[in-house]
Amino acid sequence: MNFNKSIIFSAMTALSTIPWQSHAADVWQVDKSYTGGSEVCYANTLYQAKWWANPGEEPGASQWGAWAAQLDSTPCDTSVEPPTEPPVEPPTEPPVEPPVTPPSGDPYETGVTINPNGGYFIDAAIIADTEQHKTSSPLFNKVKNTIRKLDNTSVEAVAPLRAANPANVKRLESIIDQASFEFLFPDRAPEYTYRKFLQAVAKFPAFCDDYETEQKAEAVCRKALATMFAHFTQETGGHDPHSAIPQWRQGLYFIREAGCSETSAGCGYNNSCAPSTWQGQTWPCGTDEQGLYLKYFGRGAKQLSYNYNYGPFSDAMFGDVSILLNNPELVADTWLNLASAVFFFVYPQPPKPDMMSVIDGSWVPNEIDTARGISPGFGATINIINGGIECGHGYDKPQALNRIAYYEQFAAYLNVPIEANEVLNCSNQDSFTNDGSGALNIHWDEDWTWQQYRPDGKSFECKLVPYQTPYFALSKGAYSRCVEDKFDATVQ
Numbered sequence: 001m002n003f004n005k006s007i008i009f010s011a012m013t014a015l016s017t018i019p020w021q022s023h024a025a026d027v028w029q030v031d032k033s034y035t036g037g038s039e040v041c042y043a044n045t046l047y048q049a050k051w052w053a054n055p056g057e058e059p060g061a062s063q064w065g066a067w068a069a070q071l072d073s074t075p076c077d078t079s080v081e082p083p084t085e086p087p088v089e090p091p092t093e094p095p096v097e098p099p100v101t102p103p104s105g106d107p108y109e110t111g112v113t114i115n116p117n118g119g120y121f122i123d124a125a126i127i128a129d130t131e132q133h134k135t136s137s138p139l140f141n142k143v144k145n146t147i148r149k150l151d152n153t154s155v156e157a158v159a160p161l162r163a164a165n166p167a168n169v170k171r172l173e174s175i176i177d178q179a180s181f182e183f184l185f186p187d188r189a190p191e192y193t194y195r196k197f198l199q200a201v202a203k204f205p206a207f208c209d210d211y212e213t214e215q216k217a218e219a220v221c222r223k224a225l226a227t228m229f230a231h232f233t234q235e236t237g238g239h240d241p242h243s244a245i246p247q248w249r250q251g252l253y254f255i256r257e258a259g260c261s262e263t264s265a266g267c268g269y270n271n272s273c274a275p276s277t278w279q280g281q282t283w284p285c286g287t288d289e290q291g292l293y294l295k296y297f298g299r300g301a302k303q304l305s306y307n308y309n310y311g312p313f314s315d316a317m318f319g320d321v322s323i324l325l326n327n328p329e330l331v332a333d334t335w336l337n338l339a340s341a342v343f344f345f346v347y348p349q350p351p352k353p354d355m356m357s358v359i360d361g362s363w364v365p366n367e368i369d370t371a372r373g374i375s376p377g378f379g380a381t382i383n384i385i386n387g388g389i390e391c392g393h394g395y396d397k398p399q400a401l402n403r404i405a406y407y408e409q410f411a412a413y414l415n416v417p418i419e420a421n422e423v424l425n426c427s428n429q430d431s432f433t434n435d436g437s438g439a440l441n442i443h444w445d446e447d448w449t450w451q452q453y454r455p456d457g458k459s460f461e462c463k464l465v466p467y468q469t470p471y472f473a474l475s476k477g478a479y480s481r482c483v484e485d486k487f488d489a490t491v492q
Contacts, residue, residue: 031055039070046070054452065452108454112489119488122460124480127491130461131479139440146206146346146356147474149316155335158202159195168208169198171221175414184229184413186245187238188252191337192301200338203317204346206356220360222414227359227381228345230407232301234399247402248409255332257298257305262329267297269305282470283311286326294328300337302344313343315475344385347474350466352384353438366437372430377423378407383432391426400425434466444471444479446486460487 028040034053039046047059047067059067111123135144150166158165160178176184178194185192201207208221233251240250260267270293273285285307286294298305304313307325314324317336330336348354357363358380365374373392374380382400383391390400404424411418418424432439441464449459462482464473471482480491 028059030058034066040067051450057452106453108451108460112455112460114455115490119490120455120460122483122487122489122491124491127480127483134464134479135473139438142357142362143348143354143440143442143474146354147316148205150202150205152203152317155199155202158199160198165198166202166205167210168205168221169202171208171217172198172201172225175218175222176225184249184410185252187243187250189255191255191333192252196335197338199335200342203335203339204342206346207342211360219416222416223411224345224356224359226407226410226414226416227355227378228341229410230378230403231381231385232341233406234403235303236301239402246409248406251406252301254303255299255337257303260295260297262295267295268293269296269298270294270307272307278470279308283307283321283325286322286328294326296328299328299331299340301341304331304340312472312475313340315472316343316347319476348438348440348442349384350442351434351436351439352387352432353436355381355384357438358384363438366435368433368435369437372433372436373428374430374432374436375423378404379423379426379429383426383429387426387429387431391429392431394427396425396427400427439466441466442473443467443469444473444482445469446482458487460489462486 026040028042028047033055034040034049036049036051038049038053040049040059041047042059045060046069048070049066050068051066053066057066059065060069061067107123107126107129111126113121115121154166158169161173165173181194181197207224209217211217211220229251230248233248236252236254237247238250238253239247241247243250257267270285272279272283273293274280275284285296288294296305296307296310304310310324310328310331311321313331313336315321317324317339324330324336331340344355346354346356353363358376361376363376363380365376369375374383379391382403386399390397390403396404407424408418410416434441443465444462445465445467447459447461447463449461450457451459454460460483462471462479469482471478473479483489484491
């Protein structure tokens with residue numbers, strides 16, 4: 001190629017008279033990632049990262065990428081000194097730019113495809129792997145173990161002294177036989193039977209579970225029973241000071257909330273049933289023959305109330321939220337009347353830990369818990385079950401005093417030692433927070449993270465969040481539903 005030498009000489013002379021304006025920066029490296037604001041020199045141009053730049057994300061490759069040219073594309077160099085001389089002649093061919101290589105090993109690159117009818121298809125194996133990864137922390141695995149359940153067919157077969165009863169039921173029977181149950185709850189509603197109690201415990205094998213030794217297993221079981229019975233008596237007791245039966249033995253008196261029945265006026269507890277609310281959509285309320293919403297007043301030993309509690313309990317028992325939403329009376333008339341209480345006992349109540357973990361000592365407070373006055377002991381279980389009303393007031397509320405008295409009396413009956421340093425009250429305990437050691441995010445919501453190499457830059461993932469959503473992470477299929485709903489996708 002021929003060039004006019006006089007023109008080249010004139011250009012060189014002109015360049016020597018222009019003040020040097022190049023910008024010093026590091027040369028872009030293909031295998032390096034850069035944080036937002038980083039400056040690099042590439043193809044004689046200064047670029048600045050608008051956000052995190054992944055390895056291989058070439059500056060200038062796309063106007064939508066992480067890199068933006070700076071200083072009107074002023075040439076840059078990697079040194080603070082200008083070059084000693086300009087090039088003698090321009091290159092004869094444009095430089096060959098290396099191809100942008102997406103990071104390897106990301107299954108979402110090929111596992112997400114466009115649905116011709118709109119939206120996306122996502123490989124079910126990817127969804128399963130991602131959910132497993134996000135729920136594999138030691139705390140999450142512990143909770144999964146604590147809430148494990150026996151199938152309902154096996155539960156229905158449980159009966160007193162049955163040889164094939166599950167191990168945790170046999171342990172319970174060795175501590176509380178039918179005569180003891182009737183002695184402890186002589187005023188109970190007829191729907192509360194010893195057999196139903198055994199079935200409720202059978203449903204959740206973590207209650208009266210195995211531990212390192214049989215001695216510890218029995219001790220934990222006895223303490224769990226004393227704790228549970230104390231809360232039973234406060235929640236459903238007759239509380240009659242004039243009765244010949246002492247108040248600590250008046251538990252399980254109410255099967256339905258006082259003054260409420262399936263046909264009575266009021267007691268609806270259905271103000272969250274409106275289909276316009278996400279609660280009403282997630283846990284759709286049943287209706288009667290007149291088209292009126294069913295009543296979700298307190299039923300059972302835990303006095304389960306509201307559709308947003310009946311729905312999750314139904315899901316845990318049957319894998320279907322609609323069964324108890326359409327038949328709430330089952331929580332009063334079947335073994336679910338006691339299972340609802342065991343359910344509350346073993347499930348975490350974010351940001352609170354589950355009560356079983358407090359009792360067996362596997363919950364250990366961290367610095368945040370300690371600073372808020374929360375320590376292991378019966379007082380922490382009061383905080384879990386009704387902390388907003390009974391705890392943190394600087395003095396003992398009457399309800400809390402009742403629970404403590406009942407606990408001490410049940411503990412004496414069941415030979416449960418109460419250590420001198422066990423904190424029984426919660427008057428100086430603040431509420432649990434998301435920074436506590438037992439806090440666990442157990443709901444899914446959309447992950448808005450931008451992913452460059454995934455279709456349309458979407459993450460196609462949901463993340464664990466500390467607030468309640470329709471997607472309960474301990475419910476089978478919730479993660480898949482979240483991804484499908486948030487990304488207009490079909491998991492297949």
